[in-house]
Amino acid sequence: MPRDIIVTVNGEKYHTVVAENKTLLRFLREDLNLTGTKEGCGAGECGACTVLLDGRPVNSCLVLAVEVDGHSVETIEGLAKEGVLHPLQEAFIKHQGVQCGFCTPGMIMSAKALLDRNPTPTEEEIKEAIGGNLCRCTGYVPIVAAIKEVAGGGKA
Amino acid sequence: MFAQGPARILAGGTDILVGIRNGTVQPQVLIDIKDIPELKRLELDKDELVIGAAVTVNELICHPVVREKFPILVDAGEVLGSYQVRNRATVAGNLCNASPAADMAPALLVLGATVNVFGGGSRRELPLAKLFTGVKKTSLQPGEILTEIRVPLKSGRGKYLRQGRTRGHDLAILGLAGFYGDGVLRLAVGACAATPVCVELSAAGENRDGVLAAAREKLQAAIHPIDDVRASAEYRRALVNVYLERVLAAIL
Numbered sequence: 004m005p006r007d008i009i010v011t012v013n014g015e016k017y018h019t020v021v022a023e024n025k026t027l028l029r030f031l032r033e034d035l036n037l038t039g040t041k042e043g044c045g046a047g048e049c050g051a052c053t054v055l056l057d058g059r060p061v062n063s064c065l066v067l068a069v070e071v072d073g074h075s076v077e078t079i080e081g082l083a084k085e086g087v088l089h090p091l092q093e094a095f096i097k098h099q100g101v102q103c104g105f106c107t108p109g110m111i112m113s114a115k116a117l118l119d120r121n122p123t124p125t126e127e128e129i130k131e132a133i134g135g136n137l138c139r140c141t142g143y144v145p146i147v148a149a150i151k152e153v154a155g156g157g158k159a
Numbered sequence: 160m161f162a163q164g165p166a167r168i169l170a171g172g173t174d175i176l177v178g179i180r181n182g183t184v185q186p187q188v189l190i191d192i193k194d195i196p197e198l199k200r201l202e203l204d205k206d207e208l209v210i211g212a213a214v215t216v217n218e219l220i221c222h223p224v225v226r227e228k229f230p231i232l233v234d235a236g237e238v239l240g241s242y243q244v245r246n247r248a249t250v251a252g253n254l255c256n257a258s259p260a261a262d263m264a265p266a267l268l269v270l271g272a273t274v275n276v277f278g279g280g281s282r283r284e285l286p287l288a289k290l291f292t293g294v295k296k297t298s299l300q301p302g303e304i305l306t307e308i309r310v311p312l313k314s315g316r317g318k319y320l321r322q323g324r325t326r327g328h329d330l331a332i333l334g335l336a337g338f339y340g341d342g343v344l345r346l347a348v349g350a351c352a353a354t355p356v357c358v359e360l361s362a363a364g365e366n367r368d369g370v371l372a373a374a375r376e377k378l379q380a381a382i383h384p385i386d387d388v389r390a391s392a393e394y395r396r397a398l399v400n401v402y403l404e405r406v407l408a409a410i411l
Contacts, residue, residue: 024179026176045180046177046180046181047173047176047177047240047241047243047244048241048328050241050243053243056246059217059246060242060243060246061243061246061247062173062241062243062244062247064176065171065172065173065176065177065244065247066172066176066247067169067172067176067189070169070172070191070193113242113243131242132242134241134242134327134328135240135241135242135243135244135328136241
C-alpha cells in the first residue's frame with residue numbers, strides 16, 4: 004500500500020509517495036536517483052548502504068522509507084558543495100583510500116559521522132567507527148590514514 | 160515481540176527486515192513503536208535502571224548513568240553488530256529476537272534483570288530468564304509486547320567478554336558474562352545452548368582457585384553447545400573455560 008512521506012534528503016524536502024515495504028536504500032536509489040549509496044549485502048552487514056539519518060549512520064537497507072517520514076537523511080551526494088569536494092573526499096583520493104569505489108560512499112558517511120561527533124578520534128576510535136564498513140580492495144590502511152588526516156585538522 | 164501472527168513489532172528493524180527479505184518472516188503488518196514516548200525511557204528509577212523497548216543499543220551504552228553504574232552493559236552493547244546497527248537495534252529487540260547468541264542477554268541475566276510485558280489489557284513482570292524458551296522463541300503470547308527492561312542496581316563488579324570468528328563484527332561464538340557482588344557469583348553464557356544460560360554460586364570466603372573450579376564445573380554442566388557454521392561444540396566448551404578465567408580475573 005503506498006504511503007505519503009515527507010523526508011529531507013541532503014537539505015532538500017521531498018513530498019512523495021512510497022510503497023510501505025520499500026527500503027530507504029531502494030527509495031534513495033530508485034525514487035530519488037541518488038545512486039551513490041550502494042547495496043552490498045542487503046542485510047546490514049557490509050555498510051555499503053550507510054547513510055546518515057538525523058545525523059546518525061545507519062544501514063539504509065534495514066530502514067523502511069516510511070520510517071523516515073518527518074526525518075532528515077544525508078547521503079554521499081550531499082557532501083560536495085557546488086563542485087567542491089568535502090575534505091574527506093579529498094583525503095580519500097590523496098591517500099588512495101578508493102580503489103573500486105563501491106564501499107566508499109558508505110565509508111565516507113561513517114567517517115563524516117565520526118568526525119561530527121568526535122572531531123579528534125584516536126586510531127582505535129576510527130577503526131571502531133568504520134568497523135561496520137567492509138572494504139575488499141584497500142586493506143583499510145589508506146582509509147584510516149585519510150580519516151586521520153582530516154581529523155588532525157588537515158582541513159576543517 | 161508479537162508471537163507468530165500477521166502483525167509484528169518494528170523497533171530497530173535490524174533483525175526483522177533481514178527476516179522479511181529472506182522470507183523467514185512474512186508479516187502483513189508492522190507496528191512501529193519508535194514514537195511511543197514511554198518506550199524511550201532510559202533512566203534510573205529509584206534503584207532500577209529502566210530501559211524502554213525502543214531504546215537503541217547506542218543510546219544505552221552512551222548514557223552516563225549506564226557507563227558509570229552498569230559498565231557490563233557497555234561491554235555487551237559495544238560488541239553488538241556495528242555502529243550503524245547499534246543506532247537502530249534496540250536492547251529489547253535483541254532479547255525478543257531471542258538468538259541464543261544475543262549479546263545483551265548474558266549481561267542482563269547476571270544483573271538479575273526483569274522484563275515488563277503488556278498484552279490483553281494487563282501487565283506482567285517476569286525474570287529475564289523466563290523470557291527465552293528456545294532458539295528464536297520467547298514466552299511472549301500473541302498480542303503481547305515487551306515494554307521495558309528493569310535492571311536492579313547492585314554493588315559489585317561485572318564483565319562481559321565474547322568471541323567472534325574475527326576481530327571485527329560477527330555474531331558471538333560465545334559470550335560470557337559474570338557479576339560478583341555480596342559474595343554471590345552469577346555467570347551467564349550465550350551461544351552455547353538453545354537459550355542463554357545463567358548459573359549462580361556462592362563465592363564468599365572461597366579462594367580464587369576454588370571458585371574458578373566450582374564455576375567451571377557448574378557452567379560446563381549447564382551448557383549444551385552444538386557444532387554449527389561458526390564453531391564446534393568442543394571449541395565452545397574450551398572457550399568457556401578460557402573466558403571464565405578472564406572474566407573472573409576481572410571481577411573477583
